[in-house]
Amino acid sequence: MTKQFWNLIKISPVVVAATFFAANSALAAEVNEQVTNVAQLETQDSNNIGQVTSVSQFSDVQPTDWAFQALQSLVERYGCIAGYPNSTYRGNRALTRYEFAAGLNACLDRVNELIATATADLVSKQDLATLQRLQEEYSAELATLRGRVDGLEARTSELEANQFSTTTKLVGEAIFNISDAFGGDRAVPAGNPNTKLNSNTTFSDRVRLNLYSSFTGKDRLQIRLQAGNILSNTGAGTTGTGTNMTRLGYDVGAPNDNSVIIDKINYAFNFSDALRIKVDVSNGELYENVEVFNPDFRSSGTGALSRYGRFSPIYRQGQNGAGLTVTFNPNEAISVTGAYLAQSSSVTNAGVTTNFGANNPNNNNGLFNGDSTIFGQLSFKPNKAFNIGLTYARTYLAGNSTNNLFQSTGSAFANNPFTSTNASNTRIESDNYGVEATFQLSSKLALSGWGGYTTASTLTGAARDAEIWYYGATLALRDFGKEGNVLGIIFGQPPQVTGGNVKTGSTLDSGTSYHLEGLYKYKVSDNIQVTPGLLVIFNPENNNNNDTEYVGTLRTTFTF
Known part of the structure; x- marks a missing residue:
């Protein structure tokens, strides 16, 4: 001056x-x-x-x-x-x-x-x-x-x-994906494989547009539009890897022709300072409503490349459902969540697809008669260094379509251990127990993990039961090479049937599958992330006779 x-x-x-x-x-x-x-x-x-x-x-x-x-x-x-x-x-x-x-x-x-x-x-x-x-x-x-x-x-x-709206914000995400699966023979659930894995490089996309509206400042209405053409690499008939264990965490299912659909509608609001309520009308997912204790890899767009590497399979219960989630936070250290979701499923016969979700008034469907999940989780967060969750889910499958205990996460046998008991109409109930934890060893290093145990039994047809185990662990090295980058390693065992009276003349899984994934999330800017990575599945489908399979991926994510 x-x-x-x-x-x-x-x-x-x-x-x-x-x-x-x-x-x-x-x-x-x-x-x-x-x-x-x-x-x-x-x-x-x-x-x-x-x-x-x-x-x-x-x-x-x-x-x-x-x-x-x-x-x-x-x-x-x-x-x-x-x-x-x-x-x-x-x-x-x-x-x-x-x-x-x-x-x-x-x-x-x-x-x-x-x-x-x-x-x-x-x-x-x-x-x-x-x-x-x-x-x-x-x-x-x-x-x-x-x-x-x-x-x-x-x-x-x-x-x-x-401005677009006084109450609504538009948030978008676009994924460009290049991937290829390769290995020896195509995996089979049991016996010896005899078909060469069809290796073919693909280039595909997924786009999501979220409309977030707030009317009181403490509530949020979400309407999500989605289009994409990222196919599951499992293939059909004699193509693909032959196992859901190789699935990417962001394939789009159906439709997969870049048709635009409204795939998610929900409304969340604060009943009080400590009580949060979320109502899912369409495509509700537990892993979006609760803490999954895998902060660096939970997102489909910017997290793990694989389906299994994102979080514990217990959060797949009730997927694509409609219902209610209530979260109570009496203080910063404790959180209690309870949820009920009527799971949506569908079956296609003669080219006609029938939905068996909460919106279907037909027999054995609807909000309370069809596939459903009752869910509860107790979370402890005493400090940033250590968080742990105890999770339980009770799931009922009404047998309207092919039963799927973990929504195609893991082997086909683990998702339906009662295949010879009349798969399409056997009613099943399961009790799912899980423990999840995150260790923030420093601001640059984080360890996360989960373990789960499921018991499932038939309610109709021959009396059968099964015991299923799984676990996983992730390592995140933050700011590796550059601020905002993350080097990740994920290892685990996808769901495996380890005991029970599963079906006549059947033995349990002949081997144990292992999931190994390495990825590097490179932050180009605040709105662009490039993630190369490699997924390796040892003994796919829990069958020791299967060859090791690999999936190489380059994912580019744009957010706006």
Whole structure:
């Protein structure tokens, strides 16, 4: 600053202290008001200011501070000081010339107010002279500041006139994927394979557009549109890998011809500060409603490349369902979640697809008679370093379509161990138990894992039962090579039938499959991520006779 400015400081430290404070308030208040008009769904409490009547109200101002007397005079004599909501003054905050000018102007307005209300005796002649000289010194900055505010008001008006919606935000994601599966022979559930795996490089996509609407500021309506053509690499007939263990975490199922569909509708709101309720109308998924304890790899677009590597299969229960999820958070360390989902499933006969979800009034369908899951989870988060969850799900499969205990995650036998008992109409119930945990060893290193146990039994036909085990672990090295990048390693055992009376003349799985995945999430920018990786499945379909299979993938994700 100029020499003249420093001379002014010597003349009146009271005035200088006033301008230092007011710069924190006047400029921030005026500009933040404009910003809030643009982003109406956001609050900026940290920048709100309020008048104080005593310097003792500032928790960070002590009587030993060099500006204490100046602040005390300004507060109690002129009423020229305001504070932040957390009772701080923030006297060490950096100050620009523009802010100083804004603060000076605010203090002048206060002095003029005092004079106008016949309290001029509170203002000394020396202070008035000093303020006048400061006003002249910073007249150019004040004029510039007014111009900037006027310009901001014009831009704000333009944004408000052309905004998409006052209540709705559009969030999009697009995935470009190149992948190829290769190995020896195509996997078979039992016996010896005899068909060469058909290796073929594919280039495909998935696009999602989410419409998020809020009507109270504490609720959210989600409507998601999806289109894509990423096929499951398991193949049909004699093509593909022959096993769901090689599936990618973001294949689209049906339709897969880039037709646009509305595939998800739900509404969530706070019943109280501690109680959150979510109503799923279409395509509800437990893993989107609760904590899955695998933060670096849970997302289909930016997480693990494989289906199994995203989270424990227990969260696949009730997939594509409709129902209610209630989460209670009495404090930051404990969370309790309960859910009921009526699972949607379908079967195609003679080219006609029939839905067996909550919207179907036919016999053995609907919200309570068809496939359904009752779910509960208790989460403990004592600190950032260690989180653990205990999970239970009870699932009923009404036998309207081919039964699928883990929604095609793992081997075909584990998903339906009762295939010879009349697969298409045998009613099944299962009890699923899981434990999940995350260890944040440092800000750069995280370990996550899960283990699960399932018991399943038939309710119709021959009395059968099965015991199924699975586990998984993930390692995330954050900021590896560059800030925002993540190097990941995932290892585990997909669901395997280990005991029970499964079917006549059948033996249990002849081997154990192992899942190994390596990937590197490279952050090109805040909106682009490139993820190369390799998936290796040892003994696919829990059959030791099968050859090891590999899936190489390059996924590019755009978010906007």
